[in-house]
Amino acid sequence: MNAKERMEAAINLMPVDKVPNAPFTEAPVCNYYGSTFKAALLEGPEMLKAHMKSLEEFQFDWVMLGMGLIGGIIPEALDCQVKYPEDVFPIIEKTSIFSMADVERIAKNNVFTKRMDNFLEGVTLLKKELKGEVPIACEYISPFTIATRLRGTNEIMMDMYDDPKLVHALQEAIVPLDIALGKALIDAGVDYIFYGADMECPVLLSPKHYKEFVHEPTKKVCNELSSLGAKVLPHMCGDIVKTGIVDLLLEMDIHGIMPGNITQEKVLDIRDLKEKVKDRICIFDNINPNGPLLIGNPEEVAKETLAHLNRAKEMTGYIFSTSGTSSPFTPKENYLAMDREVINFQWN
Amino acid sequence: MIMTDILNSVIEFNKTAVVDHVTAAIKKGIPIDDILNKGLIAAMDVVGEKFTSGEIFVPEMLQAAKTMQLGLEVLKPHLAGDALMEKGTVIIGTVKGDLHDIGKNLVTMMVEGAGFNVIDLGVDVDVEKFVSEAQVHNADVVCLSALLTTTMPIMAKTVEAFKEAGLKAKIIIGGAPVTQAYAQQIGADGFSDNAPGAVELIRKLTAT
Numbered sequence: 001m002n003a004k005e006r007m008e009a010a011i012n013l014m015p016v017d018k019v020p021n022a023p024f025t026e027a028p029v030c031n032y033y034g035s036t037f038k039a040a041l042l043e044g045p046e047m048l049k050a051h052m053k054s055l056e057e058f059q060f061d062w063v064m065l066g067m068g069l070i071g072g073i074i075p076e077a078l079d080c081q082v083k084y085p086e087d088v089f090p091i092i093e094k095t096s097i098f099s100m101a102d103v104e105r106i107a108k109n110n111v112f113t114k115r116m117d118n119f120l121e122g123v124t125l126l127k128k129e130l131k132g133e134v135p136i137a138c139e140y141i142s143p144f145t146i147a148t149r150l151r152g153t154n155e156i157m158m159d160m161y162d163d164p165k166l167v168h169a170l171q172e173a174i175v176p177l178d179i180a181l182g183k184a185l186i187d188a189g190v191d192y193i194f195y196g197a198d199m200e201c202p203v204l205l206s207p208k209h210y211k212e213f214v215h216e217p218t219k220k221v222c223n224e225l226s227s228l229g230a231k232v233l234p235h236m237c238g239d240i241v242k243t244g245i246v247d248l249l250l251e252m253d254i255h256g257i258m259p260g261n262i263t264q265e266k267v268l269d270i271r272d273l274k275e276k277v278k279d280r281i282c283i284f285d286n287i288n289p290n291g292p293l294l295i296g297n298p299e300e301v302a303k304e305t306l307a308h309l310n311r312a313k314e315m316t317g318y319i320f321s322t323s324g325t326s327s328p329f330t331p332k333e334n335y336l337a338m339d340r341e342v343i344n345f346q347w348n
Numbered sequence: 349m350i351m352t353d354i355l356n357s358v359i360e361f362n363k364t365a366v367v368d369h370v371t372a373a374i375k376k377g378i379p380i381d382d383i384l385n386k387g388l389i390a391a392m393d394v395v396g397e398k399f400t401s402g403e404i405f406v407p408e409m410l411q412a413a414k415t416m417q418l419g420l421e422v423l424k425p426h427l428a429g430d431a432l433m434e435k436g437t438v439i440i441g442t443v444k445g446d447l448h449d450i451g452k453n454l455v456t457m458m459v460e461g462a463g464f465n466v467i468d469l470g471v472d473v474d475v476e477k478f479v480s481e482a483q484v485h486n487a488d489v490v491c492l493s494a495l496l497t498t499t500m501p502i503m504a505k506t507v508e509a510f511k512e513a514g515l516k517a518k519i520i521i522g523g524a525p526v527t528q529a530y531a532q533q534i535g536a537d538g539f540s541d542n543a544p545g546a547v548e549l550i551r552k553l554t555a556t
Binding site for chain 1 (some may be wrong): 360404411497
């Protein structure tokens with residue numbers, strides 16, 4: 001099986017020849033192989049160079065992109081003031097939504113900016129070079145998480161009680177833009193839309209508020225992108241099983257779920273999630289990117305990786321990953337140790 | 349009864365009621381310290397417990413903290429001398445290169461709610477600023493927050509700078525990517541993964 005066949009088999013809950021190996025590689029890849037972190041994150045030809053080098057060394061089963069998109073390009077296209085440092089992720093310096101008039105204004109924005117074009121060029125170049133053998137995944141965000149970027153997280157969380165109309169209106173304005181950008185990604189060659197629910201996870205929001213504010217706009221975008229042919233894979237931190245959020249996610253046209261950590265010290269047991277989703281969709285298991293992977297040594301990383309793999313042995317629809325973005329400062333020897341364990345693991 | 353009303357108005361984030369009840373309590377001659385400690389601060393302790401147990405979430409915490417602040421505003425002109433500083437001074441900020449503030453703001457509100465004097469340096473705070481502000485305010489505890497994995501190393505640099513400057517302030521860290529193991533690795537005095545936990549930690553570190 002090549003990487004694409006392996007990932008597709010796992011997503012479709014079919015047998016695989018070995019564990020699909022799909023960690024959130026983008027930040028370390030940009031750091032290890034980019035001429036600068038920023039260039040490999042945002043500039044087409046540099047993105048291509050960095051990710052192709054990483055595939056040679058690590059043999060990942062996907063290329064993962066998108067931190068620059070969700071952290072900088074999208075908020076900037078919607079009038080936030082964004083700083084792009086050379087060595088770290090983009091930083092939103094000033095939010096753009098202070099009133100309903102701002103919501104009406106950004107709804108008319110052209111989101112296909114020069115930076116967006118550069119990013120899409122990177123996707124197109126990678127698609128051509130990968131010849132359909134390795135899938136491309138792109139991180140993406142929900143209307144609610146975009147709303148928190150534009151309005152400010154504290155502000156939007158206060159608005160849920162003080163000005164709920166604004167929260168709804170802002171997301172309504174974002175939905176068509178989110179779909180348009182997602183469609184452009186799919187047209188350029190993205191196979192998997194990795195849907196990060198950073199700010200609506202049950203660590204931060206109650207299930208009641210999730211239902212009231214987040215579920216419908218998210219469902220609209222996910223279903224639309226799914227109908228365009230992408231595999232939609234939501235990622236959410238917190239205990240999505242106990243809080244019942246997983247049931248709401250399953251109402252959408254999704255193809256897999258990546259649970260996140262409940263806290264950085266505690267991770268959801270993948271077997272609980274499997275029991276819940278059964279053979280409906282695949283599961284991205286994941287190790288904590290800020291644990292041994294970031295601050296331990298290769299032996300500790302190998303031990304943690306093996307513990308995950310052994311827990312899931314022979315599970316259908318299983319893909320190995322990291323729980324969200326790995327730090328660019330992850331020691332390369334640790335990443336290689338994780339990679340080695342996954343590649344050599346006797347799955348069957 | 350009026351103390352229970354103050355407590356409940358914060359827990360239920362009834363902003364009008366908290367102002368009315370605190371005003372009434374002052375008029376009634378209830379000791380100011382009691383209104384503060386047994387009313388407003390006790391309420392925030394309950395809010396913290398509810399957050400830790402998963403009964404309430406961030407929007408509710410923010411609303412409760414805002415309500416508590418409104419009550420505190422009514423009380424402030426009546427507080428004798430440095431009543432709010434008696435428990436200690438805490439400096440807080442999100443480290444350089446990081447503009448995320450939700451965790452920092454929650455901790456700020458909870459720590460203020462627990463009666464500490466909090467100096468919030470905001471976001472994107474460089475190492476030198478943490479050091480100089482800690483010196484100026486004779487801080488007991490410094491709280492460093494980071495959401496990005498890219499900015500976590502600044503925490504280590506800040507801890508190092510405090511050691512080099514010979515400052516005795518305790519340093520605690522928090523934020524989504526931060527762990528207890530990381531705190532130990534960089535020599536911080538503590539870690540919390542949530543705002544109520546940060547309050548407890550600060551209380552322990554400042555206990556005499």
